Amino acid sequence: xxxxxxxxxxxxxxxxxxxxxxxxxxxxxxxxxxxxxxxxxxxxxxxxxxxxxxxxxxxxxxxxxxxxxxxxxxxxxxxxxxxxxxxxxxxxxxxxxxxxxxxxxxxxxxxxxxxxxxxxxxxxxxxxxxxxxxxxxxxxxxxxxxxxxxxxxxxxxxxxxxxxxxxxxxxxxxxxxxxxxxxxxxxxxxxxxxxxxxxxxxxxxxxxxxxxxxxxxxxxxxxxxxxxxxxxxxxxxxxxxxxxxxxxxxxxxxxxxxxxxxxxxxxxxxxxxxxxxxxxxxxxxxxxxxxxxxxxxxxxxxxxxxxxxxxxxxxxxxxxxxxxxxxx
Numbered sequence: 001x002x003x004x005x006x007x008x009x010x011x012x013x014x015x016x017x018x019x020x021x022x023x024x025x026x027x028x029x030x031x032x033x034x035x036x037x038x039x040x041x042x043x044x045x046x047x048x049x050x051x052x053x054x055x056x057x058x059x060x061x062x063x064x065x066x067x068x069x070x071x072x073x074x075x076x077x078x079x080x081x082x083x084x085x086x087x088x089x090x091x092x093x094x095x096x097x098x099x100x101x102x103x104x105x106x107x108x109x110x111x112x113x114x115x116x117x118x119x120x121x122x123x124x125x126x127x128x129x130x131x132x133x134x135x136x137x138x139x140x141x142x143x144x145x146x147x148x149x150x151x152x153x154x155x156x157x158x159x160x161x162x163x164x165x166x167x168x169x170x171x172x173x174x175x176x177x178x179x180x181x182x183x184x185x186x187x188x189x190x191x192x193x194x195x196x197x198x199x200x201x202x203x204x205x206x207x208x209x210x211x212x213x214x215x216x217x218x219x220x221x222x223x224x225x226x227x228x229x230x231x232x233x234x235x236x237x238x239x240x241x242x243x244x245x246x247x248x249x250x251x252x253x254x255x256x257x258x259x260x261x262x263x264x265x266x267x268x269x270x271x272x273x274x275x276x277x278x279x280x281x282x283x284x285x286x287x288x289x290x291x292x293x294x295x296x297x298x299x300x301x302x303x304x305x306x307x308x309x310x311x312x313x314x315x316x317x318x319x320x321x322x323x324x325x326x327x328x
Contacts, residue, residue: 002028007087008061014105017104036059043179058165060087060169079226081258081264082256085168087148094142101115121198122137123135124137140194147187147206148166149183149186150181161185161297165183167181185207186210189204202304204302207298211227211270229269240268282299
């Protein structure tokens, strides 16, 4: 986590501004402590056993973007009746650009309303040529959009997910609990801006047991279980790929359960199957890993990149430089 910073640790309330990203371990731990929600502090006071691995935990704040999928299409509910959780992380280059241009506050954004937002791009080493000086390699802006599921004790024991211990702060209410949970990675977008691809490159991965393909579901060629599809449901099943019923907002009293009786679970199928090229690439990389490596359980879905490479992107306001936005 020292290489990435969560979006909500940058876009802070006025009384916690400005965000800081120290380079030393003590400074990073001090910043984590400074930003710790009070409800999570209270939990740690009653559960001192949680403190020992605190530096390795992520802290998730359940705002709308944490449970409502892109374009406000609703939450994703796993087969245990729990919300999937979404988070956005940025690298230091993105963070420094945001801070340099005062984009971390509403006031700063308003003052820079005419700014053509143009995050720094990465590039390879460039040797001196044609009278131009050599240029050193630069990593450029890199963002992760990650999705998690709440793991059961059985899923934790099976060790088929990349896991992180977390403190999950529920939405505001009369009682706003902070929950000790173990999260399992179910998918992520790796998004990189380069000099040659100023519209960014999106590469998407997900857990191999998330959902079946449409063709697999139609032919009843299904695995034993999936994270977001029930193989046992034969009648009165939720409509496939449907938006969940309202209300969508998490009830703090239910502690990440979508409904008190766990009556609703998403029934998701993949409409666009993986290409043969993606399947081949997955097979190649899986063959390089030990059989029990957790990353055997993840697969490449696709990579999206701009086709008009020569277009100079002046910023996100340019109509020719729109970033592609794949969703899981």
